[in-house]
Amino acid sequence: TPTAAVPAKFASGDVRISLVRQLSSGDYFEQWLAGAQAEAKALNVKLEISSGDGNNDKQALNLEQAVTAKPDAIIVDHGFAQTVQPAIKKAVAAKIPLVAFDVDPGTAEAVTLTQDDHQIAKQVLGALKADTGGSGGVVYVYVAGFAPLDRRNETWEQFKKDNPGIKQVAQIGVVNGSTASAVADQAKAALQAHPGVKAILAPYDEFAKGAALAVKELGLADKVKIYGADMSTADIGVMTEPNSPWVATSATDPANVGRVAVRAAALLVAGEQVDRALTVPPSLINQKGLRDAGISSVEQLTGAFPGLTTPDVARVPWAAS
Ligand code: SR1
Known part of the structure; x- marks a missing residue:
């Protein structure tokens, strides 16, 4: 009112x-x-x-x-x-x-x-740690200079110090007009160079989509899991498709x-x-939760996660909501 x-x-x-x-x-x-x-x-x-x-x-x-x-x-x-x-x-x-x-x-x-970029990174890293048991090789997708990615990177740097069993085996990343396909090519090369990798930390949805493509094309979906950021209806489709390696994301x-x-x-x-x-603030969204609730669009997601809508942040007193 x-x-x-x-x-x-x-x-x-x-x-x-x-x-x-x-x-x-x-x-x-x-x-x-x-x-x-x-x-x-x-x-x-x-x-x-x-x-x-x-x-x-x-x-x-x-x-x-x-x-x-x-x-x-x-x-x-x-x-x-x-x-x-x-x-x-x-x-x-x-x-x-x-x-x-x-x-x-x-x-x-x-x-x-x-x-809350630190929280975005913290949420998916919590999922990565739980799934890997706190050990294993990780391919990290990052490009410096973008403030949100730099803040997520600060959390990843601290996480590696706190969890010495988790090893970053390669860093890849590009941001351009076709980020997902460029990252897919880089991720394929990194996975081929480092067999045994357990996870890809890809904290931007274009990174995660590219990583998912690479894992699927190499037939590694049962071995390598992806921890991303952001969410769209297309991303929900990628996360919930059969045998998808993208298991968790933290998103607004x-x-x-x-x-x-x-x-x-x-x-x-x-x-x-x-x-x-x-x-x-972001919410942690995982593949199982999406599948169990039958969520296939951002509209359904915001219904299931009311915290994704923040009418009290910069509320306009003369507006209806
Ligand atoms: C290239 S920066 C991409 C990020 O900007 C926004 O903060 C989104 O969350 C996205 O991950």
Whole structure:
């Protein structure tokens, strides 16, 4: 139930929020955008969207252009600190409110939004430890520089110290327009070079999909299990298909996170109080649970895991929910 009147600027449809993305392809980023667009529509906000399509210079230019266009707020969605921080500084100087999702804005003026990445890694590593008994070789999929992957990596580094029986035998990883197939090729080579590997830690769904492809193609599904992150309807299909090696993932609902980003920006536009650091918690989802509950879509998943929807994170007092 709304507890405040709709601010005039929102009622008249005059609010413009610029969304400046580093990446846009892949299930996670598509779902996230759908959520952001749905929230913008609900709040009568015009969302002006650009994507660097993985090119950091292009994202930096898009961000410069967004600042010049003087929107009511800016959301920076991923990006490398060194490429986005100069333009973020200009946005702050121009008094444009800013929400930074999964990127370090380099200023306390911006609101930061993250999923709880340490928790994401902790949850799947708990499953990996239980399944392996705390020993065995692991292929790790990681690319440095992406803030969420760097935070998950911190947890993995600590986990290896705490669990000396678990050995990282290879590190692979690439993020580009066809991440899953590139990771599949790398994973195949790593598995062939290191027979006896028990697990692949692949904490991004495009990584996990690629790893699953490699394990299946090598006929190793009964020997090598995959521990991932993120969730989409397509991912649920991969996890639940017969003999799938992808046994656990830790995920938020990306559409919900996109909604939170737009709500936070809208609150800043309205001059409302917003926590400087917003965090969306993940849930651990395992293959058995999905199969037992007959879950085949994200809609069914959010029904089964109500914690995946977070209406109280950046709640908008004039909105219905
Ligand atoms: C390349 S970074 C990919 C990650 O960004 C978001 O945090 C998603 O959870 C995804 O795993």
